[in-house]
Amino acid sequence: xxxxENKQMSRYCLKSTSPRGNGFYVLLLVVGVLIxxxxxxxxxxxxxARDEGYQFGNGQALDxxxxxxxxxxxxxxxxxxxxxxxxxxxxxxxxxxxxxATPSSPVFSDWILTDGSLVDPNGISCxxxxxxxxxxxxxxxLNNAYTLNPVGQTLKSLQCRSGSCTDGATTLPITCQDxxxxxxxxxxxxxxxxxxxxxxxxxxxxxxTPGPQGCRVDxxxxxxxx
Numbered sequence: 001x002x003x004x005e006n007k008q009m010s011r012y013c014l015k016s017t018s019p020r021g022n023g024f025y026v027l028l029l030v031v032g033v034l035i036x037x038x039x040x041x042x043x044x045x046x047x048x049a050r051d052e053g054y055q056f057g058n059g060q061a062l063d064x065x066x067x068x069x070x071x072x073x074x075x076x077x078x079x080x081x082x083x084x085x086x087x088x089x090x091x092x093x094x095x096x097x098x099x100x101a102t103p104s105s106p107v108f109s110d111w112i113l114t115d116g117s118l119v120d121p122n123g124i125s126c127x128x129x130x131x132x133x134x135x136x137x138x139x140x141x142l143n144n145a146y147t148l149n150p151v152g153q154t155l156k157s158l159q160c161r162s163g164s165c166t167d168g169a170t171t172l173p174i175t176c177q178d179x180x181x182x183x184x185x186x187x188x189x190x191x192x193x194x195x196x197x198x199x200x201x202x203x204x205x206x207x208x209t210p211g212p213q214g215c216r217v218d219x220x221x222x223x224x225x226x
Contacts, residue, residue, distance in 0.1 A: 065094075068094050068199050089118060093114035096112070097111040116177065122182050156191050
């Protein structure tokens, strides 16, 4: 896919629970277009909530879901430079975890769930007869509904190589739901921050399913009850 082209986006279901998984779920969050890989906007764009899009105050769970969404700008490069192959792709991810590794730790471990066709640690094809492009970097931008900042605010910048990414202090692997190929499922990207981040905790599989509500993201946020 080249810049500006659209692609069918994946669908995943998450159950939103209160922090640390205490079992009180509040909705089934259907992230219909969580991974907007086909929206090739410039790297300075970010997950946003416009006046004509999502409005806060209509539901605690949806409010929480909206600020947990981040924009990812993912860059791939060819080991052997090939004209027209180096590219940057933009999509969305959702924070599904953020907590201290130990009670006294000043550093928080964070996890982003996103589409394996957007962030593929095994690389992506540049076309028939051309070498694979390798994952080079991931820029993570906060949702401005959370920051109230009209300019895209970077949460984290990661440099990636050989299936892992580093923020300069810690190197952590990217975990694929389906490793053959990774693009068929979701992936978890982990990193560290100095503060706790908002996130959607995933409920246990044996919990009852509440009525569905949906969050869809095209160019602007829109959340609704189905």
